[in-house]
Amino acid sequence: MSSTHDVHDLVVVGGGAAGMVAAKTAVKLGASALLIESARTGGDCLWTGCVPSKSLLAAAHHVAAARRATSLGVHFGEPAVDFAAVMNHVRSAISAIEPIDTPEALESEGIEVRSGHAEFSTGNTVLVDGDPIRCRQAVIATGASPVLPPIPGLADHAPLTSETIWDIEDLPPRLLVIGGGSIGCELGQAFARLGSTVTIVEAAPRILMGEPEDASRIVARSLKNDGATVVAGASVESIADSRARLADGTVVDFDRVLVSVGRAARTSGLRLEEIGVRTNDRGQVIVSPTLRTTNPRIWAAGDVTPLPQFTHAAGSFGSIAASNAVLGLRRKAGTTGIPRVTYTDPEVASVGVSDPHEASRLTAHTISHDHLDRAITEHSTDGFSRLILDRKSRIIGGTVVSPRAGETIGEVTLAVKLGLRARDLAATMHPYPTYNDGIWNAALADTREQLESPRAQRAMGALSSLRRGWLRIAR
Numbered sequence: 424m425s426s427t428h429d430v431h432d433l434v435v436v437g438g439g440a441a442g443m444v445a446a447k448t449a450v451k452l453g454a455s456a457l458l459i460e461s462a463r464t465g466g467d468c469l470w471t472g473c474v475p476s477k478s479l480l481a482a483a484h485h486v487a488a489a490r491r492a493t494s495l496g497v498h499f500g501e502p503a504v505d506f507a508a509v510m511n512h513v514r515s516a517i518s519a520i521e522p523i524d525t526p527e528a529l530e531s532e533g534i535e536v537r538s539g540h541a542e543f544s545t546g547n548t549v550l551v552d553g554d555p556i557r558c559r560q561a562v563i564a565t566g567a568s569p570v571l572p573p574i575p576g577l578a579d580h581a582p583l584t585s586e587t588i589w590d591i592e593d594l595p596p597r598l599l600v601i602g603g604g605s606i607g608c609e610l611g612q613a614f615a616r617l618g619s620t621v622t623i624v625e626a627a628p629r630i631l632m633g634e635p636e637d638a639s640r641i642v643a644r645s646l647k648n649d650g651a652t653v654v655a656g657a658s659v660e661s662i663a664d665s666r667a668r669l670a671d672g673t674v675v676d677f678d679r680v681l682v683s684v685g686r687a688a689r690t691s692g693l694r695l696e697e698i699g700v701r702t703n704d705r706g707q708v709i710v711s712p713t714l715r716t717t718n719p720r721i722w723a724a725g726d727v728t729p730l731p732q733f734t735h736a737a738g739s740f741g742s743i744a745a746s747n748a749v750l751g752l753r754r755k756a757g758t759t760g761i762p763r764v765t766y767t768d769p770e771v772a773s774v775g776v777s778d779p780h781e782a783s784r785l786t787a788h789t790i791s792h793d794h795l796d797r798a799i800t801e802h803s804t805d806g807f808s809r810l811i812l813d814r815k816s817r818i819i820g821g822t823v824v825s826p827r828a829g830e831t832i833g834e835v836t837l838a839v840k841l842g843l844r845a846r847d848l849a850a851t852m853h854p855y856p857t858y859n860d861g862i863w864n865a866a867l868a869d870t871r872e873q874l875e876s877p878r879a880q881r882a883m884g885a886l887s888s889l890r891r892g893w894l895r896i897a898r
């Protein structure tokens with residue numbers, strides 16, 4: 424295919440969230456952009472990540488809701504799961520979202536799209552299936568792929584990953600999940616609810632190690648209620664004849680195994696070392712705060728970098744990389760305000776500082792959902808809302824564990840971004856009864872504490888005695 428430009432202002436390698444947003448940003452800023460994608464534009468989020476996983480979780484949610492309804496006096500009987508229909512729902516959600524990510528849609532925005540495998544030949548020449556493309560600058564946005572741990576016997580058991588699990592046709596009666604991070608917990612819960620007997624084996628002392636301990640305890644409890652077994656602080660030593668042997672001698676029988684132990688940057692075959700783009704010891708492309716690689720004409724964004732692996736981060740950083748490249752700006756990819764949500768039931772949502780022990784002189788206000796009216800009305804009290812404040816009561820982070828916590832965390836994210844104080848949130852009227860009342864109550868708790876301080880008490884005492892005096896005179 425011939426190109427409309429001899430030299431493109433920006434070549435973007437990879438058509439996932441980071442690459443698509445980088446290319447869109449470049450053309451909006453008046454640059455010519457060519458996007459190269461070796462598989463399907465839309466990337467992991469659309470095809471094998473966020474969209475299919477949230478669609479599967481939605482189906483699983485209804486199974487749990489039907490069962491839970493009994494405790495509210497509504498009886499449906501045991502739900503019947505038609506796994507083929509569930510997977511049709513997953514595919515139809517992908518199909519509904521796909522049109523905005525097609526090559527045609529991208530081309531309608533002025534981006535040139537090439538299909539093929541890209542590799543760098545020089546810092547300003549990219550080969551697409553061997554065909555040279557010249558560019559002034561480039562963005563690497565090739566994402567990451569699931570890692571398979573070197574467990575003896577694993578490869579002989581057709582291990583599933585987040586890339587292949589969407590192709591299964593039958594619900595596995597017994598599913599072993601290796602790794603209890605975001606993917607293991609989300610998919611483990613979904614399959615447990617849909618009817619698989621799920622065992623999650625996590626090497627760290629607890630699941631969701633990146634989240635506060637009380638949050639991970641609640642999710643572990645929820646998984647247990649769904650019939651899943653969580654074995655933390657354990658590792659699979661070997662696998663043979665559909666039996667996994669753990670280090671302590673425990674044996675787990677399974678029909679299928681899902682591996683979710685993290686993801687590795689997709690850089691092989693890009694020939695990065697030949698163009699001076701360095702990677703770290705985990706194979707991720709090293710970037711400066713402005714997302715420049717060690718080759719000053721090449722930028723990187725998304726899962727291929729060491730930055731947090733989320734679609735919203737990939738998109739936002741793709742935009743920053745492209746605008747820095749095209750306009751010569753020095754916008755930084757800040758990480759303090761990146762929200763994260765694990766879409767288990769309950770959801771775990773955090774932003775900024777989420778561990779009150781992380782630094783000294785921080786204050787944490789935690790409202791247990793045993794005392795949150797909306798949670799009580801929904802019989803869903805196993806959760807909490809927490810705000811973390813600095814010395815000046817500025818909101819620097821928080822965690823919410825509840826249904827739809829991902830929606831609530833938006834408010835905390837805005838507070839962190841704008842440097843709001845607890846009293847700003849406390850003085851904002853919240854509709855009653857909502858889950859957002861949780862963080863509002865956490866903010867109120869801080870304001871109340873401030874009002875009870877000796878200094879505030881003295882000031883209020885002085886003010887009310889002045890007022891008394893004035894009222895005496897005014898009479």
Ligand SMILES: Cc1cc2nc3c(=O)[nH]c(=O)nc-3n(C[C@H](O)[C@H](O)[C@H](O)COP(=O)(O)OP(=O)(O)OC[C@H]3O[C@@H](n4cnc5c(N)ncnc54)[C@H](O)[C@@H]3O)c2cc1C
Pocket residue numbers: 436437438439440441442459460461462463464465466467468469471472473474476477539540541542564565566567585606689692693724725726727731732733734735736737766
């Ligand atoms: C199961 C699962 C659930 C997830 N759920 C969520 C969620 O709910 N919320 C959230 O925010 N994040 C979620 N994520 C993470 C999210 O999917 C990623 O952070 C995001 O997709 C990263 O986007 P990216 O553009 O960096 O990479 P990708 O989306 O992986 O895009 C990279 C693209 O580059 C292409 N490519 C690679 N090498 C080449 C080459 N040499 N030449 C040409 N093209 C190439 C690939 O084919 C791919 O299309 C989930 C991930 C998984 C696996």
Ligand SMILES: NC(=O)c1ccc[n+]([C@@H]2O[C@H](COP(=O)([O-])OP(=O)(O)OC[C@H]3O[C@@H](n4cnc5c(N)ncnc54)[C@H](O)[C@@H]3O)[C@@H](O)[C@H]2O)c1
Pocket residue numbers: 572601602603604605606607609624625626627630631632657658659683684685686731732733763764765766
């Ligand atoms: N809701 C979301 O936003 C969402 C959902 C899914 C994935 N993601 C993104 O994708 C990334 C990858 O997800 P993931 O779940 O694969 O990785 P992860 O890093 O979240 O979790 C991997 C887990 O596997 C454990 N582990 C590692 N080796 C092990 C072994 N040999 N045996 C047992 N346990 C082992 C780790 O201790 C860790 O807890 C996440 O970091 C996240 O950024 C996001």
